[in-house]
Amino acid sequence: MTFEGIKEQTEQSIMHTYGRFPVALVCGHGAKAVDSEGKEYIDFTSGIGVNSLGYCDEIWVKAVTEQAAKLQHTSNLYYSPVQGRLAEMLCKRTGFSRVFFANSGAEANECAVKLARKYGTDTYGENHNHIVTLKNSFHGRTVTTLAATGQEGFHQYFTPFTPGFSYADPEMGSIREAVNGDTCAIMMEMIQGEGGVVPLDPGFVNELSAFCRERDILLLVDEVQTGIGRTGELFCYQNYGIHPDVVTSAKGLGGGLPIGACLCSERLKDVLGPGTHGSTFGGNPVACAGALAVLDRVAQEGFLEEVRRKGEYLKKKLSVMEEIESVRGIGLMLGAKLKKGTAKEAAQKCAENGLLVLTAKELLRFLPPLTIDYPEIDAGLYILSKTIQ
Numbered sequence: 001m002t003f004e005g006i007k008e009q010t011e012q013s014i015m016h017t018y019g020r021f022p023v024a025l026v027c028g029h030g031a032k033a034v035d036s037e038g039k040e041y042i043d044f045t046s047g048i049g050v051n052s053l054g055y056c057d058e059i060w061v062k063a064v065t066e067q068a069a070k071l072q073h074t075s076n077l078y079y080s081p082v083q084g085r086l087a088e089m090l091c092k093r094t095g096f097s098r099v100f101f102a103n104s105g106a107e108a109n110e111c112a113v114k115l116a117r118k119y120g121t122d123t124y125g126e127n128h129n130h131i132v133t134l135k136n137s138f139h140g141r142t143v144t145t146l147a148a149t150g151q152e153g154f155h156q157y158f159t160p161f162t163p164g165f166s167y168a169d170p171e172m173g174s175i176r177e178a179v180n181g182d183t184c185a186i187m188m189e190m191i192q193g194e195g196g197v198v199p200l201d202p203g204f205v206n207e208l209s210a211f212c213r214e215r216d217i218l219l220l221v222d223e224v225q226t227g228i229g230r231t232g233e234l235f236c237y238q239n240y241g242i243h244p245d246v247v248t249s250a251k252g253l254g255g256g257l258p259i260g261a262c263l264c265s266e267r268l269k270d271v272l273g274p275g276t277h278g279s280t281f282g283g284n285p286v287a288c289a290g291a292l293a294v295l296d297r298v299a300q301e302g303f304l305e306e307v308r309r310k311g312e313y314l315k316k317k318l319s320v321m322e323e324i325e326s327v328r329g330i331g332l333m334l335g336a337k338l339k340k341g342t343a344k345e346a347a348q349k350c351a352e353n354g355l356l357v358l359t360a361k362e363l364l365r366f367l368p369p370l371t372i373d374y375p376e377i378d379a380g381l382y383i384l385s386k387t388i389q
Ligand SMILES: *Cc1c(COP(=O)(O)O)cnc(C)c1O
Pocket: 103, 104, 105, 106, 107, 109, 138, 139, 140, 141, 189, 193, 194, 222, 223, 224, 225, 250, 251
C-alpha cells in the first residue's frame, strides 16, 4: 500500500488523538528505519525510548519468537517461569524487593499510587492519601495519572479527576508548602521527559529524599522514560545516589513490547496483598522474554559505560552546532533548544530529510536506541545540521 492509502485508511478508522508525521514505518534494523515508500531514516527516537536495542535486534527477536512459539500467555492464576526470572533479575539489579507487572507506564504509575495510598491509610488512617507531584511533570493518560500530571493543560475535559494531588516546584520551599499532614507520597521524574528534558537538581533531590525519610513520606520515582540504561545507569536515580521507596518502569523495558513494572522496597513488599491489584496481560511471557533480553544486554560489561560515552559524544556535537542555543539531559536522553524557529517545524523538516527526532515543549528531543553506533550518530547529526542551517 502507498503512503496515501495507509494515511487514508488510518484517518478514516482511528480516532484522531495523535498529531502524526507524514511517514509510515514498515521495517527497520538497528537505528535505521524504512518507510512504506522505501525511504530510509536514521532514528533518534526509538519509538519514544522504547526500542532500547534498536529495531529487530537478533537476540531480542530470538528470545521473543521462541517464547511466542512456546507459550504466548497464561493468566496470573498460574505461575510463569519467565515472569519469575524477570522479576528476580529486576530485584537483584536494583536492590528492590518486589515487582508488580503492568502493560504501560501509566499502569505502572497507577500501581505506585495505589501502593502509596494503601501504605498511608494502613499505617496512619483513612485520610492519609495525599500525594505531591511536581509542576511540569508527566505521569500518564489514565484519569488518575492525568491528575498526577502537574500541567494544567492535562486537567481538561475528563472531570472529575482523581482528587488528592498537589503540585510543587522542584525546590524545598514549594514542597514544604504542598505537603500536609496527610501526605503519603511524593512522585517525580528524575528528568522530566515530556516536560522538556528537565533534569532535577541534585541538591534538591538529596534534600527531598532526606525530607521524605524524616516524615515517612514515600518517594515514588517515575522512571518510565529515564529507566533501563537510558541515562547511563540502569535507573536514573542512581546518578543521584538516592534510594527511592518505589520506582516505575515501562518504555524501554520490553525493547518494543508492552510491559510496565512497579518496584518497591522491602518494607512495602506486602502492602498490596491478594485481590488489591491485578492485570490480565501484566507480566505476559512474550513481553517478559523481550525484557529479559534487554536487561541481559544492559547488564553486559561496558554497556552502560558505552551509553554514557555515546551520550557525551552526541551532547558535545549538538552543543557546538551554530543553530543550537543549549543542550540538556543525561546519557542518551537529550534535549536541544534552537536559537530560531520551532522544534516542531525542525522535526518535520528532519523527517523529510531522513532523520526521526522527537520534540518536548520547545525543545528537540533525542532518545536514540541504546545500541546506536557512532556512524549512525554521525549520519543523524549530519542530517540535523543540514536541516537546521
Ligand atoms: C511515557 C510516560 C508515561 C506514560 O507511559 P505510557 O506507557 O504511555 O502509559 C508515564 N511517565 C513518564 C515519565 C513517561 O515518559
